[in-house]
Amino acid sequence: MRASRILAFAGGGVALAVLPLLLSDYQTSLAIQILIFALLGMSIDLLAGYAGRTSLGHGAIFGVSTYIAIYWSSTLHGSPWVGILLGIIGAMALALVFALLAVRTSGVYFLLLTLALGMVVWGICLRWNSVTGAENGLRGDARPLWLATSAALYWLVLAVVALASWLAWLVVKSPFGLTLRGIRDSESRMLSLGFHSTRHLVLAFVVSGLLAGVGGGLYALFNEFVSPSTVAVAASVRGLLIAISGGIGTLFGSFLGAFVLVVLENVVSGYTERWQSVMGLLFIAMMIFAPTGLIGQWHRFWQWRRLGARDKPEQTKGT
Amino acid sequence: MAGINLFSILNGLTYAALLFLVAAGFTLIFGLLRIVNLAHGALYLVGGYAGYTVARFSGSFALGLVGAVVTSAAIGLLLDRGLLRFVSGFELRQVLLTLGAALVIDDMCLVVWGGDTFTVPIPPALNGAVQFAGVYYPRYRLFVLALGIVVFIGLWLLMQRTRLGALIRAGVDDSETIAAMGIDISKIFLGTFLLGAALAGLGGAVGGAFLTLYPGADSEILVFSLAVVVIGGRGSLVGAAVGALLVGLLNSIGQVVFPELAYFVIFGPMALILAFRPLGLFGRAA
Numbered sequence: 001m002r003a004s005r006i007l008a009f010a011g012g013g014v015a016l017a018v019l020p021l022l023l024s025d026y027q028t029s030l031a032i033q034i035l036i037f038a039l040l041g042m043s044i045d046l047l048a049g050y051a052g053r054t055s056l057g058h059g060a061i062f063g064v065s066t067y068i069a070i071y072w073s074s075t076l077h078g079s080p081w082v083g084i085l086l087g088i089i090g091a092m093a094l095a096l097v098f099a100l101l102a103v104r105t106s107g108v109y110f111l112l113l114t115l116a117l118g119m120v121v122w123g124i125c126l127r128w129n130s131v132t133g134a135e136n137g138l139r140g141d142a143r144p145l146w147l148a149t150s151a152a153l154y155w156l157v158l159a160v161v162a163l164a165s166w167l168a169w170l171v172v173k174s175p176f177g178l179t180l181r182g183i184r185d186s187e188s189r190m191l192s193l194g195f196h197s198t199r200h201l202v203l204a205f206v207v208s209g210l211l212a213g214v215g216g217g218l219y220a221l222f223n224e225f226v227s228p229s230t231v232a233v234a235a236s237v238r239g240l241l242i243a244i245s246g247g248i249g250t251l252f253g254s255f256l257g258a259f260v261l262v263v264l265e266n267v268v269s270g271y272t273e274r275w276q277s278v279m280g281l282l283f284i285a286m287m288i289f290a291p292t293g294l295i296g297q298w299h300r301f302w303q304w305r306r307l308g309a310r311d312k313p314e315q316t317k318g319t
Numbered sequence: 320m321a322g323i324n325l326f327s328i329l330n331g332l333t334y335a336a337l338l339f340l341v342a343a344g345f346t347l348i349f350g351l352l353r354i355v356n357l358a359h360g361a362l363y364l365v366g367g368y369a370g371y372t373v374a375r376f377s378g379s380f381a382l383g384l385v386g387a388v389v390t391s392a393a394i395g396l397l398l399d400r401g402l403l404r405f406v407s408g409f410e411l412r413q414v415l416l417t418l419g420a421a422l423v424i425d426d427m428c429l430v431v432w433g434g435d436t437f438t439v440p441i442p443p444a445l446n447g448a449v450q451f452a453g454v455y456y457p458r459y460r461l462f463v464l465a466l467g468i469v470v471f472i473g474l475w476l477l478m479q480r481t482r483l484g485a486l487i488r489a490g491v492d493d494s495e496t497i498a499a500m501g502i503d504i505s506k507i508f509l510g511t512f513l514l515g516a517a518l519a520g521l522g523g524a525v526g527g528a529f530l531t532l533y534p535g536a537d538s539e540i541l542v543f544s545l546a547v548v549v550i551g552g553r554g555s556l557v558g559a560a561v562g563a564l565l566v567g568l569l570n571s572i573g574q575v576v577f578p579e580l581a582y583f584v585i586f587g588p589m590a591l592i593l594a595f596r597p598l599g600l601f602g603r604a605a
Contacts (some may be wrong), residue, residue, distance in 0.1 A: 054411055056418075101590055104597045108410045109356050109553075113593070116549055117356070119542035123582040129577065202603060237418060242416070277426040283419030287412045288405045 010045070016158060020151035029148040029222075030266060035154075036218050036260045040170050041242030041254030043211035046242075049249030051204045052184030053110050057098055057118030059235025059296055061209050064121060066226045067132060073220075084217035090093030091117040091216055094121070095209020103201040106187070118236055126228045139229025140220065147221065157218050164214050165252065171207055173250055181206055212239075228277025234276070241283055247293030256294060263317045322473060324340050325454050327571050333460040335567025336467025337526045341540055342547035342559045343474060346516030350491045350554015351511045353410055353587055358417040358542030359519050361424035366391035366520025367434045367527035367536070371439045380442040383526050391511045391520025394424065426486070429534055439528040464526055470518075478556055487511060491554045496571045503559075544571070552602025561600060 020028045040062050050056040060248030067089035102113040125132045132138065147153045171177055182190045183197045190197050218224065231236070242261055246253030268278050290297045344361045356362075374383025398420055406412040440457050446456040478484035486507050489497050498504045522540070523532070530536065536558035547564050552560025566585055573584030592600060 017556070048500045101593045107480075108414055111411065111414055112355050112545060113549065116542060117543040117586075119538065119545065120582050121587045122538075123542060126582065127582065164457065230378055234422070237422070238413070274426055274430070277423045280419040280422030283422065284402060287416040287419065288402070291406075291409070291412055316351065 004240045007051060016044040017155070022106075025150050025210045027037055028154050031149065032157050032222050034156050034255070035157050036215050036222060037239070037242055037262060038255040038258035039161050039164055039215035039218070040212055040239040042165065042251055042259050043208045043215065043245060043250060045243040045246070045251055045254055046168055046208045046211065047204060048243060049251065050177055050184065051180040051201055053103070053106060053201065053205075054240070055098075055208075056233070056236045057114030057121075057211050058109050058208070058239050059233065059237070060095050060118035060121035061098070061212040062090045062216040062219070062239065063226065063231030063235060064094050065213040066220045066223070066230055067125065067138065069217050069220035070138045070140035070224070071131065071228050074138060079142060080140075080144065084220065087217045087220065088210060088213035090214025092206050092209045095206050095212070099202040099205035099207075103198055105207060109253045110308050113284065115233065115236070118231070119233060122228055122231045122233070126230050130229070135228065139225050141224060143224060145222055153222060157222070160214060160218060163210055168207075168211055168251060176200070176203070182305065183207050205220075234279075237283070238279070240284070241279065244291075245282075245286060245293050250293070253293060256288070260294070325452060326456065327575050328568065329432075329456055329460070330586045331568035331571030332564075332570060333464045333467075333505050333529075333544060333567075335563045336464045337522055337530075338540075338543055338567050339467045339560055339563035340470055340518055340525065341522035342544040345489075345513030345520075345544050346548045346551065346554055346556070347511055347518075348515040349548060350509050351487055351494070353413075354512075355404065355414045356415065356417050356512075356515065357414060357541070358421040358424060359515070359544060360390045360537035361421040361428075362394060362469060362516050362519035363523040364534075364537035364539050365394060365424055365428055365523070366534065367439065367532040368428055368437065370524025371437045371532060372526055374440050378537070380440065380445075380528075383439060384521060384529055387520040387524035388517045389520075390518040391523065395513050395519075396509075398469070398516075399509060401451075405446070421555030425534065425537060430530075434534055436531050436533040437527065439524055441528050459530070463510075463529070466525060467563075470521075471556070474556055483507070483510075503574070533554025543585075546585055548599070549589055550592050550599055552596075552599025554603035555599070558599060558601030587602055 013132035019031055023031065037058070039060060043062075044055055044058050056132055065084075067087075068088035069080065069083040072079040081185045095128045096119050101117065102110055105113060124185050126134060128134070135161060143153070146158060179195055179200050180189070182193075183200060219230075223230075238261065244252050244257070245260060246255065246257030264278075264282075265275055269275050272278075286293075292300070339358070341510050345356060348354055348359075350355050361494040369462070370383040370387030370551035373386030374380050377383070385436055396497055398417070402420065403413055406416055418518060445459045447458055448457075448475050449461065476484075486497065486502060486504075490507055490511075491505060494504050494508075497507075528538070543566055547559055549562075550565055551560070551562030565588065569584050569588060570581060573581035576582060
């Protein structure tokens with residue numbers, strides 16, 4: 001069992017690694033986006049799935065990292081790697097601020113606060129012309145020469161995302177992750193067991209900020225451009241949609257969610273300019289029909305097949 | 320401080336009046352139905368556009384206001400009866416659904432009205448400026464201030480002095496008990512949702528005459544409304560009024576003193592209030 005698992009991992013790794021040799025440049029750039037946005041989805045899922053705190057401010061955390069990385073390398077002419085590092089630190093600092101203000105609440109109120117905080121970041125990026133370039137955004141040539149081809153960038157992004165996913169998995173499986181799930185299921189019980197729930201939630205938020213910040217830094221390398229739309233609500237919505245469609249609490253489901261969303265966006269954009277409407281309708285349909293995500297629906301379908309249509313599986317209490 | 324004068328204070332007050340119109344609807348829906356209606360900004364925008372179109376073609380500002388209110392309430396009805404009832408009882412799913420609806424409504428506005436900036440035409444009676452205490456101040460903005468006060472008084476009387484208001488207040492505290500007493504709470508829910516949506520539309524038409532309407536105006540008004548509700552507390556009319564005054568004044572002073580960082584000026588007090596009163600000044604635990 002264990003050997004077969006290792007084999008599967010190795011096989012999957014090799015398959016992912018040779019992808020750019022098989023795909024066109026354009027398809028490789030889609031694959032890069034899938035990996036980066038999967039990381040954003042995971043950072044949201046870490047909070048939503050394991051700590052029971054659904055955030056709508058992660059686009060801002062992700063985007064702040066992108067802003068800092070590009071500002072450092074283009075406006076200040078610093079090393080892009082230092083810029084990305086600073087971006088990640090900035091994202092974690094912002095996550096800490098968000099956390100300190102919001103973790104005492106839960107449910108809808110938490111969502112509302114993170115949304116408002118994220119919008120404040122968006123408002124600052126939009127108005128602070130001398131630093132962020134307002135609506136024109138910032139353009140940067142952050143990518144060093146050896147990353148000029150999309151295949152090279154893909155391999156770097158793959159390696160970093162794999163590392164970050166492993167880190168996220170370790171966090172989720174650790175006693176700390178277990179504590180978070182305890183807080184999600186019953187905060188009062190965890191409190192009475194002597195766990196300091198606020199501290200755990202703040203730490204979880206900062207770890208989540210780390211993941212989003214890494215994603216934002218990679219996005220700076222990939223996109224080489226940042227504007228207020230990178231930190232806008234739509235970016236947070238996209239991340240949350242990825243996490244939810246992949247399945248909240250599955251962590252790696254975000255890869256599936258990101259795959260579906262990025263591919264769909266590119267296919268739909270070929271036919272119509274109304275991608276935003278499609279995303280909105282997708283969100284509405286998902287909330288009504290498949291709140292447990294695609295994997296969850298798949299499970300339910302099989303359960304239903306096994307039990308027969310007569311005994312419907314219990315409606316899962318979704319998000 | 321330099322630059323802060325009667326003019327900017329009046330600007331803050333009139334903006335606060337508009338914010339109150341929008342945030343009152345938001346907080347009523349949030350308080351009673353437990354729905355954070357993230358389509359509220361979109362309802363503001365679509366109401367504003369509809370008000371512009373009606374006022375433009377009929378030549379009547381009042382008809383424009385009616386058109387805005389009717390359009391937003393109709394979309395609110397569609398949203399509530401057509402979509403939200405399928406996810407009732409699931410708070411997060413409701414919020415995220417309204418978010419999806421906001422994306423669709425915004426995009427549809429872009430299809431119908433395009434990316435241009437519109438200004439709802441002001442009737443001649445409200446044009447021009449009045450002079451008092453040494454400043455010339457636009458008459459229309461004073462009208463907005465008066466409208467905000469009238470709506471506040473109207474809503475306050477509705478909530479405190481009528482049977483319907485008593486039911487709504489009781490519903491905010493404990494809707495299950497109300498339903499158990501034989502009152503059809505779902506009708507009150509629907510009515511509140513429509514009232515909230517209509518207020519957003521009214522705000523759109525009124526605000527569209529001095530803030531202009533453009534794609535993205537919905538996000539700006541939504542973030543300010545969120546700040547108002549976060550400061551004032553869920554479901555509280557007085558909280559919405561106090562929050563609107565605070566946000567409106569801070570915003571207009573902030574724009575004079577730190578033009579690029581006005582958002583920080585609102586963010587600071589919001590953070591402070593959150594740190595000490597996570598549920599807002601007038602908020603109560605659910």
